[in-house]
Amino acid sequence: MSVESSADRAGMGALPPGSTVGILGGGQLGRMMAIAAASYGLKTHIFAPDADSPAFEVAGKHTVAGYEDEAALVAFAAAVDVVTYEFENIPAESVDLLRRHVPLFPDHKALATTQDRLLEKRFVAALGIPTAPFRDIASRQDLVTALADLGAPAILKTRRFGYDGKGQVKIEVGADLDAALAAIGHAPAILEGFVPFVREVSVVGARDQAGAFAAYDVCENVHRHHILDITTVPSALSAEQTAEAIAAAKAIADALSYVGVLAVEMFVLEGGDSPIVVNEIAPRVHNSGHWTIEGAITSQFAQHIRAVCGWPLGSTRRNGQVEMRNLIGDDVEAWADIVAQPGLHLHLYGKASARPGRKMGHVTRVLPE
């Protein structure tokens, strides 16, 4: 998993230290990107609607404005050398406006594809990569037909704006379809056939502006209440499955001419040689890659900054056997116990209130292999 490297590559169109990276989004992902950028001598400018955004604390400049505020977006674009983002639900019109003024990575194609579950599934399937069976649901009749086709249980998911289990509902045999459609607000949706997976993994990888791709070792993820709970690396995948998973992520990145870090979430079916099924693409740094801060030579945040600035990728080599645990809601109250264990790495995101389900921080442990 080493990467091709040459000084020439870094020199070609690379933004020099002292340049300003603009980041859309002021949460923990923007915050950790800003910290990584600072270590490279890059300045950051965060754009976010909330005046209390955690990322503002570690950035030299910030703009408080909505993602549809055209004047603010134009001023932001003029103040930075490149734009990236911490979340994929940026309005398409805002993306179009920004990219007329400044390079934006990952680009509008990556965003358009991953903002819409239907387009995303079709894109992955067209690459010959297995996905859950899926159908376009534009009406109640579509849902009736699709259920007859795919069988129950199945998952009804909005095409847009879903994350952490939001915007989706499971449909069991004999379920009330009107209630299910109401539960997702009658939004355009897809129906996904049930995949009897035994584990969930993700591939966090990066592609640079010269087209080089480098993945971290496959991450094995356990969710609780639809939110990532624990990531362990290495995963329990077979060598063949590992190769298949990384090849799928690379094929996706290459097909999108992707620049930056992406995460591809996958299901693993029972049986050591069962195929890997791609579930979802995140066009950004990802919670399942937080372990790379201490667990790999180059963190996913540093890697993303390298890619969007036109620098070559850093080494993705792992430093040991890693476990990352999210601190959700009042889990964060255990901070004093965590820092009292000398080998644990505590990361807190600077959020004032620990609402239930809110990602407040994470803890990483790296054991020598």
Place this chain on the structure above:
Amino acid sequence: MSVESSADRAGMGALPPGSTVGILGGGQLGRMMAIAAASYGLKTHIFAPDADSPAFEVAGKHTVAGYEDEAALVAFAAAVDVVTYEFENIPAESVDLLRRHVPLFPDHKALATTQDRLLEKRFVAALGIPTAPFRDIASRQDLVTALADLGAPAILKTRRFGYDGKGQVKIEVGADLDAALAAIGHAPAILEGFVPFVREVSVVGARDQAGAFAAYDVCENVHRHHILDITTVPSALSAEQTAEAIAAAKAIADALSYVGVLAVEMFVLEGGDSPIVVNEIAPRVHNSGHWTIEGAITSQFAQHIRAVCGWPLGSTRRNGQVEMRNLIGDDVEAWADIVAQPGLHLHLYGKASARPGRKMGHVTRVLPE
């Protein structure tokens, strides 16, 4: 080198995440402390006289004011929960003012002792720890007497405000003493006898508010033009010398009831079992500890923040064989070659102009052992 740990220790008077750490000084040390504090969910407020201070870029708040600006210091003290600093030459009156309003670590005793080479040498010698032979130089006659006593070559050093070779002059046999005294501005000084050292090392360690001490492995340092060039860890010291070096640092920290990270620079004489001679104490994070960011479980910056916030110390375990190289002046122009080598960690401090002798960044390599 593990540390005693208990959840109780963290809970006793520990500043919780969300607290604000005030940092005097806006250079690279303040910058890297601010980044470490942010990872723990702590806010930072930097106080520095230069509006272009590199640390401002990664801190939520900053004050641009001189270190003798009493009104600014009082307002700063009121805005933060604890004060620490990146350099030891804070005026004593400012320290006294601050500590009437807010806890300050390391404290005024550590500052008073280390701000003055004469007091520092006497303090170390009183602990029974070897130093270079030294004499108090308050007049030309003192210098004549001291030279007759210690012999030439010897080093004339100002008692205060010396760093990176500034404020010192070497006196060879037959030298012009008036010229030497003029070279240091006729400031109060000490004369140090020549120590025929074969290597220079430092011990970077930390003491927490409960009195626990933890040192990193001894750092071996090579200077160029009186500025640190390369640090390698582990050092070539014998096991006995290593134990002696760490015991000296611990004795110094304990005698000062020190809280925070300190660095003790030492000379090693020829011969595998020769004694270690203490040269200088820095009451702060130190350039020779920069390797700990990737090379140890807990970086010196994180460790310092833990100690000043009343948290227990983290593990000082080393991750491999480490080399840290400073980027001085136009060394920084090699940034693109450095990032093209996937295993190197580039750190740049965000300084606009690469003046000769200016510390612009550093590069760390960690090799598995």
